[in-house]
Amino acid sequence: MSKIIKTRSGKSMEPAISVVIPLMNEEGSLEELFGKIANVLKRMQTSYEIVFIDDGSTDSSFDILKELHQEFPSNVKVIRFRRNYGKAAALMAGFKSAQGNVIVTMDADLQDDPEEIPQLVEMLGKECDLVSGWKKRRQDSFLYTLPSKAANFITGWLTGLHIHDLNCGLKAYKKEVAVDLKIYGDLYRYIPVLVHLMGFKVSEKPVQHYPRKYGQSKYTIGKFHRGFLDLLTILYTAKYSRRPLHLFGLWGLLSLFIGSVIDGWLILGRIFGETSLSNRPLFMIGFLFVIIGIQFISIGLLGEMISRSERNEQTYTVREELR
Ligand code: UDP
Ligand code: MG
DSSP: OOOOOOOTOOOBOOEEEEEEESSOOOTTTTTHHHHHHHHHHHTTTTEEEEEEEEEEESSSSHHHHHHHHHHSTTTTTEEESOOOOOOOHHHHHHHHOOOOOOEOOOOOOSOOOOHHHHHHHHHHHTTTTTTEEEESSOOOHHHHHHHHHHHHHHHHHHHHHOOOSOHHHHHEEEHHHHHOOOOOTGGGGHHHHHHHHHTEEEEEEOOOBBOOOOSSSSOOOOHHHHHHHHHHHHHHHHHTTTOHHHHHHHHHHHHHHHHHHHHHHHHHHHHHOOOOEEEEEEHHHHHHHHHHHHHHHHHHHHHHHHHTTTTOOOOOOOOOOOO
């Protein structure tokens, strides 16, 4: 049986705001969190839903959510994963199920303040498709914040998106952003960059950040190299995943050219002069350039074949359509 409320005309009522909350083992904070969010949204006088995604909790989180759902069936949705799939998968599931025109995401640990929701939502508009929270005074340890500061700096420099805090759980999205966004693995850390590279407008707003009251952080230090590799993936796929030969082919041809010139010159010297090739290490270097060049071009061609087999996937995002 569908749990969506039906109006008299038979149309389902869509909530104006969907709050999407990924969580794993957060039994301590869920009730308090729900109470706070419900309060804020009631004050805003909009229709709303809260979508909790239980990402494989092993504590009593799901039982608490089940009770909340039974008590407030039209406002609380719960998705329970079969096992822990990670925050990115949880967010994707939440976006898929969310019905609101505006989607707010938030961590379940009460480190973010639900009181920020109205202002975040208000900032969305013509000039802004995603508002990302900025934990200006962050309540985590120095060892934890330093790598992410460095990552933000490098990311800004490489992508042209200059914001202070990429990985804040608190964000407000226009629905179309959430519909078009595809994330997996650790990529939730780079949502503002991905959204920016898709052509949407991204802003930030300083938000309150509190120390964790209950439970433990699910992430440990030492993720820096993974973050850097992810950034590489994002930059590469955003620009070249549809035309890999343009990247690899360029460097491949260049390397092939350099190698051919060096070796060609040495071979001519061997044929028309007295030089022998056996005492010319440069010949090996030229040879190396030739091999690397051929390798690069081959990788580019392989990439083209792979991307061709994925061509039916949508490669663009539409801003408006007049029909
Ligand atoms: N989380 C999740 N799946 C995971 C790990 C974390 O859904 O595999 C949730 C977690 O319950 C919390 C949010 O993601 O609601 C952020 O996690 P956490 O607070 O541990 O991260 P931190 O704030 O320490 O970066
Ligand atoms: Mg947290």
